Amino acid sequence: MVDIKRIQEDSYDLLSVVGEVDASSSIELDNAINDAIESGNKKFLVDCSHLEYISSAGLGVFMSYIEEFKKRDITLVIYGLNEKVSNVFEILGLDQLLSIRASKDEAKAAL
Amino acid sequence: MKYSYKVPCKKEKLRDIRSFVKEVLDKHGIPEIDVSTIVLAIDEVCANLIIHGHACNPKDSIELEIKVAKELGLEFDIIDNVDMFDIAAYQEPNLEDIIKKQRKGGIGLILVKRIMDDIQIIKHPKKNICRLTKKIELH
Numbered sequence: 001m002v003d004i005k006r007i008q009e010d011s012y013d014l015l016s017v018v019g020e021v022d023a024s025s026s027i028e029l030d031n032a033i034n035d036a037i038e039s040g041n042k043k044f045l046v047d048c049s050h051l052e053y054i055s056s057a058g059l060g061v062f063m064s065y066i067e068e069f070k071k072r073d074i075t076l077v078i079y080g081l082n083e084k085v086s087n088v089f090e091i092l093g094l095d096q097l098l099s100i101r102a103s104k105d106e107a108k109a110a111l
Numbered sequence: 112m113k114y115s116y117k118v119p120c121k122k123e124k125l126r127d128i129r130s131f132v133k134e135v136l137d138k139h140g141i142p143e144i145d146v147s148t149i150v151l152a153i154d155e156v157c158a159n160l161i162i163h164g165h166a167c168n169p170k171d172s173i174e175l176e177i178k179v180a181k182e183l184g185l186e187f188d189i190i191d192n193v194d195m196f197d198i199a200a201y202q203e204p205n206l207e208d209i210i211k212k213q214r215k216g217g218i219g220l221i222l223v224k225r226i227m228d229d230i231q232i233i234k235h236p237k238k239n240i241c242r243l244t245k246k247i248e249l250h
Contacts, residue, residue, distance in 0.1 A: 001126070020126065022122075022125050022126070022129075022154060022158070023122050023125060023154075023158040023161075023162060024122035024123050024125055024126075026215075030215070053129070053147075053151075055125075055151060055154050055155060055158065055219070056155055056216075056218045056219035056221075056222055057158070057215070057216075057219070059218060060209075060214070060215040060216055060217070060218055061215060063206075063209060063210055063214075063215070063218070064210075064213045064214060064215045065213075066210045067210060067211060067213050068213065083144065084143070084144060084147035087144060087147065087148065088147075088148070088151060088222070091148070091222060091225050091226065092206065092218060092221065092222065092225075093206060094206075097206070097210065
């Protein structure tokens with residue numbers, strides 16, 4: 001189960017992801033990112049400090065937008081991954097393909 | 112020691128499968144970071160079977176058996192009656208290709224292969240077993 005909220009802050013939109021993203025809930029992450037980019041905004045932060053678990057279904061959602069972000073000149077920065085979740089990104093090497101920062105301040109600086 | 116859990120083929124049951132595996136592994140003093148990756152590997156195989164093998168039909172079920180032995184490490188048997196995809200023979204796709212094609216799937220089995228030490232598909236007349244082994248120090 002996952003709960004995703006989108007808040008407009010300054011020059012960017014903040015997506016806050018709370019809970020677990022697995023094969024049963026990844027569609028919610030997909031919808032949230034899709035709605036966010038369709039809003040026309042170009043800068044997004046994704047707060048994952050309360051993301052407890054992610055499986056390949058959730059990772060696949062982030063991966064599937066990488067090309068779209070490039071095409072539309074969108075910047076999306078993920079931050080706040082806990083050690084276990086961060087480890088999953090690293091196993092696949094996604095930490096090299098997505099923009100990931102430790103804190104919100106660092107993520108804002110990367111926008 | 113041996114633990115078993117039978118669940119209906121519903122995606123919503125993946126959370127219960129993860130809780131079951133975590134509970135078993137926590138009993139044996141396995142470091143938290145290893146527990147999290149092993150739980151992920153089991154979740155990936157079960158999700159694959161529930162979604163692709165059974166089309167999420169709740170009338171079907173899969174069974175998970177966990178054997179814990181000092182000399183063996185951890186052995187996970189995922190038992191099913193449908194034909195199983197041969198994960199052991201699965202060639203890892205290139206991540207760049209998946210990204211270019213904007214595919215959302217195809218990475219779960221990469222995770223399983225990178226996390227587990229051995230993967231075997233054992234075929235019996237009435238059931239198939241996906242056996243995942245993880246060599247790990249047990250307490």
